[in-house]
């Protein structure tokens with residue numbers, strides 16, 4: 473599947489950001505500020521771990537000769553960080569090729585001006601040439617988005633590791649500090665925050681879109697620090713407790729789900745994006761309070777089961793963008809506009825983690841169901857495409873092979889069917905685009921902290 477997706481990208485869209493598999497051309501879009509080759513950067517590590525070395529070498533040569541970071545467009549800080557910074561970092565760590573290191577440090581430097589706001593909370597959009605930044609037009613009152621400014625930590629700590637320049641870690645630690653101190657309604661983190669005042673702008677809370685990877689990066693920051701980052705640990709388990717108390721629900725049919733919260737009112741809807749949380753709660757289970765460990769593992773399994781149900785209840789056996797637990801249905805989309813599937817990874821991601829954690833064969837069976845459904849409904853003549861309605865087998869394709877399909881969906885599937893010693897969870901954490909980053913056993917910052925302490929003593 474990876475070779476097929478890659479070969480078609482190479483043939484019809486080489487150097488563009490994504491492949492349009494029906495029209496057999498490339499898509500550039502406006503998310504990456506004029507940067508190109510998103511599918512190449514997102515695929516480097518997947519190709520490498522799959523042993524597709526000719527393809528990996530083509531990708532590496534493209535980076536050497538063609539990855540131009542001197543673009544002058546408006547980029548999503550979040551998307552550039554998770555795909556380009558994350559992709560280049562993991563390519564460097566897996567292969568040791570200097571080109572990935574020099575490119576990622578050059579790119580990291582270009583992202584720094586985004587933090588020049590009164591609070592240091594970055595805005596969502598940055599011009600990679602001028603460094604000017606601003607908020608998304610659709611974000612209320614010039615606010616920044618929790619899942620965007622809260623999903624920089626892993627990559628920025630590694631930028632400091634590679635450059636030995638503390639500035640990257642300082643920027644994300646500042647975000648961390650603000651979030652730790654600010655008052656939280658019922659212990660929850662709303663999705664919109666003003667980068668000027670540092671106050672919440674709206675009380676909408678979600679484990680899906682707009683919130684999701686902020687929570688993921690708390691537990692992964694703790695794990696990536698070799699379990700030394702105790703602030704991240706505390707913030708994660710406190711947040712999880714608030715989520716359990718306020719958002720976790722059981723449907724009449726017995727399905728556990730995460731509702732969304734709007735100023736105290738529950739919206740009984742779960743997005744496909746929120747399905748990553750099965751895996752997240754699973755990998756965090758072992759470091760929770762001893763009396764909670766089994767409970768967290770059970771919760772992770774229940775959420776993953778619910779997300780699987782959202783797949784099995786559709787005609788294509790692929791899940792919708794959002795499913796609801798009201799209006800008579802359970803784990804099904806009720807609105808036409810929620811019925812699409814764009815090759816997203818989150819459900820398969822949770823299968824992979826739950827397989828690694830439990831070795832219950834059902835996770836591989838569920839993963840295989842997804843493979844068959846992808847092959848049947850999303851494979852077209854020249855690549856893979858998203859579909860507009862998972863509830864009909866007379867599928868209508870959206871003509872887009874998303875770069876996260878190569879980076880995440882196919883990588884997680886491959887890992888699900890591989891031995892545990894391929895990228896073992898004891899040594900690696902995956903960023904939110906599935907780019908593996910090594911656990912930092914003895915960081916330069918820890919060394920510096922120890923030295924400082926010795927000096928002051």
Ligand code: DMJ
Nearest residue numbers: 685816817818876904905
């Ligand atoms: C990816 O870019 C990342 O997983 C992100 O965290 C959420 N959206 C897509 C995949 O659905």
